Each structure stands twice: as C-alpha cells, then as structure tokens.
Amino acid sequence: MNNQYDVIIVGGGATGAGVARDCALRGIRALLIERADIATGATGRNHGLLHSGARYAVNDRESAEECIKENMILRRIASHCVEDTGGLFITLPEDSLEFQAKFIDACRAAGIGAEAIDPKQALALEPSVNPTLIGAVKVPDGSIDPFRLTAANVLDAQLHGAKVLTYTLVEQLIIESGKVVGVKTLNTLTGERGEYRAQITVNACGIWGRDLAAKAGVTINMLPAKGALLVFGHRVNNVVINRCRKPADADILVPGDSITVIGTTSSKVPFDQCDNMVVTADEVDLLLREGCMLAPALEHTRILRAYAGVRPLVASDDDPSGRSVSRGIVVLDHATRDGVDGFITITGGKLMTYRLMAEWTVDLICKKLGVAVGCTTAVAPLPGSAEAEKVSKSCKCSVHCVSAKASVENRHGERAKDIDNSTAAKRALVCECEQVSVGEVEYAVNCLGVKNLIDLRRRTRVGMGTCQGELCAARAASVMSEVAGKSAAEAKADLKSFIGERWKGMSAVAWGDTLREGELLSWLYDGVCDLSNLKEQK
Amino acid sequence: MRYDTVIIGGGLSALMCGIELARNGKRAALVAAGQSTMNFSSASFGLYNAPEPLKAIAQLPQSHPYAKVGVEQVEALAGVATEIFNIAGISTVGSAERNHKVITPVGQMRECWLSIDGVVSAQDDKLDFNSAALFVPEGFLDIYTSFITSALQQMGVMTSLCHFSLPELVVRRNNPTEMRSVSVARALDKEENLRALASIIVREAGDAEVVLLPATLGFAQNDVRERLERMTDRRVLMIPTLPPSVEGVKAERALRRAFEKMGGAIFAGHTATSYQTDENGEIVSVTTSKDVTLMAENFVLATGSFIGRGLEADRQGVCEPLFGSDIIGATSPLTDIDIYSPQPFMGCGVDVDEQFHILKQGKSVDNLYACGSILGGYNPVKEGCGAGVAIITALSVAQTIINR
Incomplete structure (x- = not known):
C-alpha cells in the first residue's frame, strides 16, 4: 500500500474538505483524515446562514467584504447547497435608526447590496417578522446546508484523486529532524493502526487544532467560544431575519429546509467541554426571548432540539495576554512561526470563508512544493451544482412523486441521477418527513462514505424532520445493515446511539x-424495542 | 346526561375501568379525545419486569400505584383483566405468576405478562419451534428482517426469508408512504388477497415449521391469522412492528365494542374542558369541547401522561389541565440527557390517596379518582409496567366505585 502523499490534511470540516478539494484540483496528492465523520465539529453546528456580510459591515469591514465575495461564489459553485432566501435587518423600537443609517453606509462601502424598505413592505415580504418594527433593510443573505457543502467538497476531492479516511484519529505526528513528515493513525472502528507520510501536514482541526499543534510542540493560543442554537419544528420564516444593531446574542433567525434556527449565544468554555456540548436552561431562555423579538410566533412554536458548536477563536500572536482575538482567517506557517517545517495550521475564519481559507492554505502549500497551478475553486462548480438548472429535466431518477423527486434533487443536485430508484423496493421510503428512499440510503453508503446512522443523517436529512427519527430510525438501521453489510448487533447498537443522540438535543428543550x-421515544425504543438491554458490542 | 360514572379518557385504562363498571351494572360513559396510546403499543402487556412479577410487586414502596392496590389484589385483578380480554374476544397467553418473553420489533426478547395470541413468544428464552419461514411484503420497511432472523438464529431457529407481493400491494406501493402496517393489514382483510398469500406460502415455505409475518394480519377482521393457518395448514405467528400497531388498534377496538355492548357510552372526539362542583367540592359534572355536559356520581380521570395530554409541561412546571390536581414527581430538570437512563418525568403524575382519590391542595375529592399512566410514583418503561398499572389501577378504581 502506498502511504505517501504530497499533503495530509487533518480535520474533515468544511475547511479541511475545502483544502483537500483545492489540492486535488491543483494536482496535489492529498489525504484527508477525520477522527469522526465529516462536518461533525463547528461546521455542522451553526446557523447554516449564507451571510451577506452585512452583520460585520459596521465593525469588521474586512470580514464583510470576504463574506459578500464568498456569498456570490457559493451561489455559483454550490447552488445545490444554497437557498436564496434573502435577508432582512430589522430595527425595533428599542433599537436606533441612526445605527440603521450607519449600517447601510457600511454595507455599501463593503460592496453589499443593502436597501432600506418600509416596515410595511418588510411585513409583506416576511409575514413572521415582528410587526412592531420601525425599520428594515434588505440584504442578500441566504441559507446553506453545511453538511451537503462539506460532502460535496469531499466528493469532488475524491473524484480528483484525493483519499479520505473518516473515523481515523491522528495519534501522533511523525517528526524527523524538526520537520513534520507524516502522521500515525488509529481507525476507531476497526482498531487498525496506520502510518502516512507527506511533505506537508495541514492542521484544519478547528478548536481541536490546539491539541494537534501540541503534538508538534507548537503552541496556539485558542479560546473556545460556545454558540448555542435552537431548531424550531417548522419553517417559521422564509427570509433570514437579523436585528439591525451591534452584533449580539440570538439575533439571527434562519430558515433551512423544513425548519427554522435561532442563534446564537456566545460564551467561553473550557477545552474539556468541547467534545460534549450541553445547552443550558439559561441559554434556551435567552435564545427564546431574543428569538421572539425577531418573530413573535416562535413563542408558540414547537422546539425540536437545541445544539451548540465551538468557534475556534485564536488569540493574536502579538498579544501575550490572549485577550485580543482575531476573528479573521488565520494561516500559521509553523516553519517561520515556530521553526517546525512541513506543518501549517488553518483556523479562525467562518463557514462562509471556508473556500477562501482553503485557497490561502493551498497557495502556501504550492509555494512550498513549488507547484505553479492557480486556484480554480471560485469558479469550478461542486458535484451536485454542475448542471443545476438542467437537473429537473434531465434527471432520470424515477422517484414516485414530485415531492420525493424535489427532495432528492435538492439534496444531491445533478448527482441525483446516480441514485437507483428503478424498482419499487428501491423507491420505498425510509424517512417520510424528508422523503429519503432506500436507493438514496444505498447511494449515501456507497458513494458518500456513510458509516452509521448519524452520518446518514448528515448526508440525507434522515431523522432531521419533525419526528426527529422516531419513526424512521429503525427502518434506516435495518436498511443500513443490509446495504452496508453490518451485522444485526452492530446495526442495533448504531440505532441505539442514534436515538440517544437525537434525545440529547431534545432534552434541553423538553x-x-x-x-x-x-x-x-423512550416508550418505543427503551420500552417496546428494549434497546437498553442490548448486549454491549466489543 | 346522567351516569353513574364518567371516565375521562379513551385508552386501555379508561376502557378497562368502563368495562368492569358496565359489567357490574353501572351506567358508565367514556370521554375519548382521539387515538389512544394503544396505537403505539406492541402486541403485549407488561405487569412488571421480573421473572416472577408478583414477587417483585410485593416489594414495592408505598408510593407505587401497585402498593396502593396491594399484591393480593393485583393478582386477583390480573385474573379479572384476562377475563375481560376474553369477553372482548381478544385471546391472550401468559400468566401473572411467571412472565414469558416476547420478541420486540428489533428482535430483542423482553419480559411480559400477557401477549396477544399468535405473537412470537418464548418461555425461558426457548422458542417452541426450530425452523421458520419469514414472509415480508416487498417495500414494507417496518419489519427489520435482519434483526429478526439473527435473533431467531441465536435461539436456534433457522429462518428463510421470502419477499412477496400481491396485486393490491403493488398498486399501494406506488405511493411508498402507503406501505404501512395498517395498509397491509387492510389488504389482508380481503379473501382474495389472503388466498393469494396462502398459495405463496404453500409454494415458498418449504418444510419450515412455522410461518412468520409482520403483525399486519387483518385490520377489520379478527380471524385472519387463524384463517391463514387453515389455508396453509401451518402455524402462523406474528412479529410486532413499530407504530401504528395493528394489534394495538384491534385490541382497542375490541375493548370499545365490548364496553358499548354492555351499555357503556363513548363520547368520541370529545375533550373534557371544564367541570362543575357542589358546595362540598365534589364533582357534579364535566363539560366537553362539544358543549355536552355529563353528570355523574363518580368521575375517573384516565387521560394518560404527557403523550395523552393528561399531564402538561411548560417551562415552569407540570400541571394536570382539567381538574388542577396536585402533582407529584415534577422534578427539575424533568429529563435526563441519556435517553436510556430512568427519565425523571416518567415518575410525574397526579397525587392520589390510597383509594386513588385525586388530591387537590392536599385534600382528597371524594368522588374523583385517577387511574392509569396519569398516576405518578413509578417508571412504566424501566419497570415494564405501563400496561399493568393502566389495567390494575383501572380495575381497582372500578371495584372501589362498585363497592361504594
């Protein structure tokens, strides 16, 4: 087995996937290693907001400009991951219209189309918006599915020769004469150990990047900042609603697929909590209180679940106190910074700028490797978005009805044609809320690297709808056991953990x-099915 | 309208209470809001999770509903329950002295007291057959074939698998959301479909000792399994499915019919929304969402737990919305983040005295009782006693009223 690559990227979030794709498109042999599934960290734990940049316009011009540029790029290259909802920045009686004026100027200066509209017009555009608003500004916000986006980057990287290992933990960096030359890994599913070598190793681990850097003897001063969000049981609003004031907690309400998300809070958390985020009652209170200011209907809307992510904030290198935090993109060349060759950290930034972060990282990689190929990720569409406008006509997937066809094309773009829905057995629906067929499950297992039910949820939305998997999880587990060749015991253990995971997000808002x-849920899976008494798997 | 007893609720507990009253000559009425949780039940009823449930019940603390009934009375009422099921035409197997085991939809074997006859069940983890042929409608995903076949294999049963289709199911399958247990069961109500299935079974079952099918054997008809046995000259057994539970729905319907046949009245689609009292604080009548006022000597609250909306939780706490009964077990927080740990909210319920009179502000109301899952002080899931408490407390309340 050839374990030699040009670049090893550690971390399968949007950034790592973006770096892998960018490398692959430039002909650099890349290996992407992720300790769990793709998009399990901060990538999958945010609003899913396609920022226009307006939020940053007043305080952080640079971020605002980056956002609007990337916003326009993502609409082209990732059209199947993006929904053009548009956004509103509303001014409430307790806010200031002076700020609105300053906001509009700042947006325009950053190149963000911002148009003040009459409150009545705003209400007509988005009937859920707080009717007491005194001002509204239209901006080009949208929503983006981070799971789909990451999966598409991974898929394209693979299509261009990159190798991807999920459920693989980097236990050690291999360091020879002060240079990082590879990694030692552990497959957490099989227990198999491996060793891979490359000229350059990229640390794209988000908040967990501090620990990887430490393995190279490098210190990165990171500050984990927790952000909690709530998911509501239906799509309350069709337009993103923001508060037109200095960015604060819980002031963005984003519609996505069949649901709406409010967020986020911001609080420092210790590192040992990063793997086990629990949303507190106080956070739920705050999110609800502020959310109702944006759309009063939220007060009486069922909350499906709560979740939280950790922003990888980095303290500026020139500030020994660690108080001055850089919110922008941080590329650390550890050769110049710390005298450790062959090691780059990419961190900071945001989901919106994942592609730009990847571009900067791979530009640096190219310089080091002497590769003279430019970046094409700003123009080359991702798989799924290649011929988006033609899909509906050309797609031969014979899904039974319009809604299922729309769902599957929405999720996979023109790749929907690779899903086998040719027989009734393949068309049988596993998840009725989100219209996921047996054929789509097979496709996700065979082509999108799905190893378990939680991975399947990220690729297909199984169990993300109103029932939170209550009625489809067992079906999906059974189908997965057949498609992925899992033993019944493994598949049942998988089902047990999927249900446990769903409940974690529900219990904070129960x-x-x-x-x-x-x-x-407890009746069915602990009672009727008796999953508590499942014999433990080795 | 005037009754001896008005029971608010339409599920297992309400029906059991109503039937026991009706067959003892009491005029009883049920206020049944909608589908009951029997729609979600499997095809079996648990008394208590222990090989010998009565022995375990004898050890329970006084706060447990069973302890209020007393173990001897639990045993006697368990016998009454079996009798009522029989009268309603639901034939069951099992005894309260010793649990048997029943296969769950995911192929676990769990303890239970009574099973609807024909469900795959075992004594001492041993099935009474050695080979089986499992027949699954094509496109029907609510039976988890690999889980079931591997569970059977572990118990020494070799199982062959056959996917079948019937002309009617082919049509139904064009709409995948229609491939549910109830749809399959409805198709099998029809003689021609059943005959077609029988001939497939005869052709494909080989020398398997028993034929297994998901629990979708007839919806309107109650004798489909027996007819299929005669047509195929084989033993036919059922594997329970997740909701909607065809056997649960059929059992509920059978109990409702039995109750009505005994002269009981069911106000279906009515929700009790208010009540009236006399000067002593006793309940005189309840009024429903359709503006019907029902007067009675006794009232029984059997509206269930949170699922049945007998209890309601908001951010501030738990309440019983109709009578404003005292609540026990409303801990903060109400949940545990691990779904497989005992959930504190399961212990929530209305506070009652030793005869199940409801307490309001610490004082019992003389003609107002509670039974079933609206009671607190026990964990129906962890103790495997949800159905048992529903049935036993209902019968206990009925007897208190009869002896009044």
Missing part, C-alpha cells in the same frame, strides 16, 4: 410537545 415526543 417541555410541551417535545416532552411528549421524548416520552414516546
């Missing part, structure tokens, strides 16, 4: 209908 669902 009152009203969500508690009812929780009671049913």
